Amino acid sequence: MIIAVASGKGGTGKTTVATGLMLALRDSGHQVAYLDCDVEEPNGHIFLEPQCNESEDIYIEVPEIERDKCTLCGKCAELCAFNALLVTSADVIIFHELCHGCGGCRYFCPVQAVRPGQKKIGIIDRGTAGQAVFVRGELEVGTVLSPPLVNAVKKNQISRGVNVLDAPPGTSCPAVATVRGADFCILVTEPTPFGLHDLSLAAQMASSLGVPCGVVVNKAGDSRGLIENFCLQEGLPLLMKIPLSRTIAEAGSRGVPLNRAEAGWDQMLLNLYSDIEGLIMSERAYGNQR
């Protein structure tokens, strides 16, 4: 099973929920993997203190031009949607930082003058956090293209057991790459107008991807039903609330997971998991009838 934890707005508590859920499952005997797909700022390791023993460099294909074959016809530059190539009267200039690694320039070059080069976009660390599998991606500084790295992290999912994917914030390509293909998406929000706005975007993203989702409200307090009303309107299940609590906030700032901050959270998180299991089952049984 694959559970993605996403948010829209940053800083709502994705990692709090993802690491908490993973630990609760692990400690109750589930096979579980935590995959940090927030490759621009991975921080799950702070809470999980994993032992990483393996590291892999991740590359994308970038064009290299064989000057003796190139006729400067300009087809590659014309084709590139990201303007990563410019053909002058004397040369082909390549802007690697704009290349998304699709290989189109190589494929369509009429004289096979483009050969595949490699550009490192980041690394993947693999290890364990107790009995759980731990994987994280870390984007190379100065690189802006993270979806291929997110996908490389996701290749490490375990086939039996529960994969918890800690998504990047936002609803753009890296978040989409993380949530795509998940069985369920937990949307973590905070009960503020800003939180609600981005929650609504994130819910639209999950729904466009065909991934069923539910909401966890973090830093919950009296917000006059702001998130509750939205969930009712949209037919989104409200799965759990984590109160605005100094104890939890202080624990978080020291890298202490939710489960260790206060008693009772292990059980709450296991309940969250069984609710999700139920929602996935009913989605599979009835979802296509809606």
Place this chain on the structure above:
Amino acid sequence: MKIAVSASGSSIDSAVDERFGRCAYFVVFDEKTGDTEAILNDGVNAAEGAGIKSAGLMLRNNVDLVVTGRVGPKAMHALLAGRVAVYTGAAGTVTQTIEQYRKGSLNPLGVPNARSHNGISSMEKPVK
């Protein structure tokens, strides 16, 4: 020599646009023939690399010199590689800017004077 001015419209009386990558048009003046021609900048809505696309447009139209306001690092690299001279200080209309250039009162630009994605912050709908 062909001189291109980044502009918000397609005529020689159009206001200049300081943005090289994301201007609506380039108005090109051919010193040899005295003709002017407007080129629609199709890079204006590019998600990324608008300046590179504009530079490609200059090369395809055999422009020798560009007068604009701001040029980012990638566009500058592309223009230098294509041996297109860059002048900054475009102001007023296209005609006024060309006059300023011919009087020698504009400055050549050798290094970028804007950051990446600078044009996006002041992006407007292209003038049709």
